[in-house]
Amino acid sequence: MQTDETWTTTNVSAVEENSSLNSEQYRKKMQRRQEVQEMRIKNASNEKGLIVVHTGNGKGKTTAALGMVLRALGHGYKVAIIQFIKGAWEPAEKRVFSIWQDDLLEFHAMGEGFTWDTQDRDRDIEKAIAAWQKALGYIRNPQFKLVLLDEINIALKLGYLQVDEVLAGLAQKPVNNHVILTGRGAPAALISRADLVTEMTLVKHPFRDQGIKAQPGIEY
Structure with a gap:
């Protein structure tokens, strides 16, 4: 490598x-x-739906995925976004994407925030399972060209979801549809199965290195 x-x-x-x-x-x-x-x-004449993984400790995993969402919407494709962790926030992206809702975009923020905020493993597992069941409906639906599973890798890493179960669900997607899975700590089995894997490398971070808080337009 x-x-x-x-x-x-x-x-x-x-x-x-x-x-x-x-x-x-x-x-x-x-x-x-x-x-x-x-x-x-x-x-390169082949065409197929891709399983895309954005992982690593660096920032930008969700942001990059949302860029792909914008591309898909720009082509007039139907898209579904399911957030597994960040549901306690009302991100600016959700407000921007609302112009496509009820037409091309389905947006579901199903988590209740970061694990250190919720402090309730059983409830976190319950929420993750509910989010996965919601996601499965879109993954199997041929009308949704792109499905974004935001922060699902963290749910897998923490054991809220089982890797084999998620892989089995991904195998049910229509052949030409795409699924993006974001979050640090993507398991090896998922990386092996994916068609496109990007690892964001942390070099510097303003919060860690300078104590700069999250800012609108950058983090949310």
Whole structure:
């Protein structure tokens, strides 16, 4: 697996190599790269619904998923969002997405907040199971092109839901529909099953490093 250090070294070398080329050499190199990319695109003729996982300790997992939701809505696709943990908040995203509700978007905030706030494991499990049952209805429904299961990975990590049960549910989705699962600590079995996995790496965080509180427009 490529580490951050390897990635940085590789890209620095590429920058140095490109900067040493004259205009004609650079043009020929980019032309070859264009040909390779066009061939890859031509050969990538398969189409299928994806299982997408956003995990890792860094910020941006839900934000990236919501960007994909916007794309789907922009294409006129029906979308469902089920929030497993953050239900105690009324996020700004929910207000923005409300313009699509009752038409293309179903939004269900079914958690009651972070686990350190609820402090009731049995109730957290009950809520997670209810959210999963709600999600299953959308996953199985061919009309919903995209289903976002926000923070479900945390529910899996904490044992509120069973990985095998979730994998069995994902197997029931229509072949061309997509499901996104977000949250840190995604289990290995889910990562193995997914088609696209992105890990957000924490480098710096204003709350941890500077004591800066959550701010509107950034965290919510």
